[in-house]
Amino acid sequence: MPDPSVLRFVSPAMRILENEHRYLSFLMGEWHAIVLSFEQDDPLSLEESRRRVKELRRLILDFKVPLAKHTLKEEEHFFPLLGTYIGFEQGPLVGIQQEHAEIDGYLGHFLHHTEGDIDLMLLPKIASAVRDAGEAFEVLTVHFVKEETVIFPMAEGQLSEPDTRRLYSRMNTLITQ
Structure with a gap:
């Protein structure tokens, strides 16, 4: 397994994206631990489920900010430039961009179904929302x-x-602010 402390890419622009993936993966690990807690053999109480889904919602809302900035970089700068080399109509860029929409859909669905008073949510609705996360x-x-x-x-x-070089200059921005 590759050493996670070492960046694999040489290009500064790709290193930016790779480093952002690492940061986003770290944040994902925080909220995914809550998702996994719902999959344990011992079911959570309604009160504990509500407490955890509130925390999950907070973490996902926080996560969406840097994710959106990262995705915007890829869609506004990286994909259009790479597409001039490999094409836009078919191939890997098409699938990758569809996944962006799929990710946004799952996160949006989770957030939609957990808005409002979580203290009124019942276990089936909580479980369904957590599955989306x-x-x-x-x-x-x-x-x-x-x-x-x-x-x-x-x-x-x-x-x-x-x-x-041009791509690097356009993507050399923070996703954390």
Whole structure:
């Protein structure tokens, strides 16, 4: 298994995206632990379920901010540039962009179904909402792997040096503010 403390990519632009994936994965781990707690053999009480779903909602709301900034970078700068090299109509960029919409859908569905007074939610509705958060985690995890094993290496191999520098200058922004 690769050392998680070492960035794999050489291009500064790809290193930015790779580093953002690591940060987002760290945040995902925090809220995914709550999702997993709902899958234990010992069912949670209604009161404990409500407490945990409130915390899960808070963590996902916090997570959505840097995720949105990261996704915007990819969609406004990275994908359009890479698409000029590999095409836009078919291939890996199409699937990756569809996954962005799928992730947003799962997170949005979770947030929609947990808005309002969580203290009035019943266990079946809580369980359904938590499943959406779990699906978002699964899609995000696979999504990051696809980008890091297919899209990023493709970009490093195909983008010209001037395009790589231009991409870096556009993407060298923080997702944490």
